[in-house]
Amino acid sequence: MPRDAASRPVRERLLDAAGELFYEYGIAATGVDAVLTRARVAPATLYAHFSGKDGLVAATLERRFRQWQAVWDEVLDERTDPVDRLLSVFDAVTRYRAVEGNRRGCAFLAAATELPPGHPGQQWLAADSRLLTERLHDLAGAAGVADPTAVADGLLALYDGALARLARQAATSGLDTGDPLHRARRMAADWLAGQVRPVQPSG
Amino acid sequence: MPRDAASRPVRERLLDAAGELFYEYGIAATGVDAVLTRARVAPATLYAHFSGKDGLVAATLERRFRQWQAVWDEVLDERTDPVDRLLSVFDAVTRYRAVEGNRRGCAFLAAATELPPGHPGQQWLAADSRLLTERLHDLAGAAGVADPTAVADGLLALYDGALARLARQAATSGLDTGDPLHRARRMAADWLAGQVRPVQPSG
DNA sequence: GTTCTGCCATAACGATCGTTATGCTAGAGC
DNA sequence: GCTCTAGCATAACGATCGTTATGGCAGAAC
Numbered sequence A, B: 001m002p003r004d005a006a007s008r009p010v011r012e013r014l015l016d017a018a019g020e021l022f023y024e025y026g027i028a029a030t031g032v033d034a035v036l037t038r039a040r041v042a043p044a045t046l047y048a049h050f051s052g053k054d055g056l057v058a059a060t061l062e063r064r065f066r067q068w069q070a071v072w073d074e075v076l077d078e079r080t081d082p083v084d085r086l087l088s089v090f091d092a093v094t095r096y097r098a099v100e101g102n103r104r105g106c107a108f109l110a111a112a113t114e115l116p117p118g119h120p121g122q123q124w125l126a127a128d129s130r131l132l133t134e135r136l137h138d139l140a141g142a143a144g145v146a147d148p149t150a151v152a153d154g155l156l157a158l159y160d161g162a163l164a165r166l167a168r169q170a171a172t173s174g175l176d177t178g179d180p181l182h183r184a185r186r187m188a189a190d191w192l193a194g195q196v197r198p199v200q201p202s203g
Numbered sequence C: 001g002t003t004c005t006g007c008c009a010t011a012a013c014g015a016t017c018g019t020t021a022t023g024c025t026a027g028a029g030c
Numbered sequence D: 001g002c003t004c005t006a007g008c009a010t011a012a013c014g015a016t017c018g019t020t021a022t023g024g025c026a027g028a029a030c
Helices: A010-025 A032-039 A043-049 A053-077 A082-100 A107-114 A122-142 A148-171 A180-195 B010-025 B032-039 B043-049 B053-077 B082-100 B107-114 B122-142 B148-171 B180-195
Strands: none
Touching (some): A010 A032, A010 A043, A010 A107, A032 A043, A053 A082, A053 A122, A082 A122, A082 A180, A107 A122, A107 A148, A107 B107, A107 B148, A148 A180, A148 B107, A148 B180, A180 B148, A180 B180, B010 B032, B010 B043, B010 B053, B010 B107, B032 B053, B053 B082, B053 B107, B082 B122, B082 B148, B082 B180, B107 B122, B107 B148, B148 B180
8 A cells, every 4th residue: 555654544644744734824825735845645546535625624633632632532531620720721732732733723713704605614713612611611510610611702702812822922023922731821821810700529 | 077966985885884884784784885885885986995805994993093193182172180181092982982883892993803814904903002001100190190101001901802802792792781882981070080190290 | 478457758728817909989187 | 199108817827726646665463
């Protein structure tokens, strides 16, 4: 099968190359040729694995979504304190950044501004939004806050804000100071302290 | 000069058309032809007024920056209470949205993900970041908060978060409920209540 | 050893991109 | 009236886009 047995499967190479280039330079600005060159893959091979550029874009977003969800699951499994679990979204994205090295902010946010309506990749942007909304809502409920929806919305606002600022920092490098994610986490913790209604342990 | 005296000057028409199309469909996805058609302008005329597409992009961002700054100035002039003035950034963007009708979130945030480094439009993204950072810092200082930098950063996070969520809502329409800007403003007000150190009036 | 499959390299396709060139017409200024 | 300017419409430029076609080669299957 693979001519070079030591290299990764061709589909993985394509997703790696496309993911990095789309994220670094933008989806529209990245040509198929650039992906092919970086992945060292022939054009016909790409179209044998994907329906086209749109399909490749959707596949990279799908993989990114699953990786991000897996990292969050992992972080969540390490926590037991309800408030810690609520704040884990910030730690998960920090860990995901360390692994994937995404300095340009949220890939889904960037894709949301680039993809037209009806693009096959849109479903993964929706999946990301849904995951964030529903999971934060559930965690807020488990933490015993008075209004889980309001807390989830608030945390989501801080989460989006941190990732959006990361995207802006790439353009305005050197102007901002510190890590937006750390600041957002601290602010969320402060804000939560006033929102969490201590629950009597049932036992 | 203008063949059709009733119409706006050709430069304004170009900026109007380009601003709307770039904002609605993205910068890279909008061809020069689409701008020319919408503005009813000949190709040579565009290149007589701007250095090219990049120059047109930069000019639309410049105009947007100045309009946004003017709206914020206007809102600020109506306020005297220091906390109200601090929260005016949310009201200004709400007013700007009503005037300009920008349902797809922050144009500068979108441009930050689309424009390559060194693009002539980057300076206006930097100007927007600087305006937000410095003005919020000054207003926080005037409000007598303990740590103006921390307060400015916090408000900036909520501001970015609200505009980022607007961008995502365009893709995930119908999933989110309510106005992110209103939620962010309320959350900012709550958060500020714990940050503002009441200052003794000097008189 | 032959066949078959997966992938390669190269080239070409039509379409669209940003940009420039060529005439032509309508109004302003003298 | 004449000139000059500003903008028009159309067409063409080379480049690049996403996509497809062609031919060849290496390793697996049998």
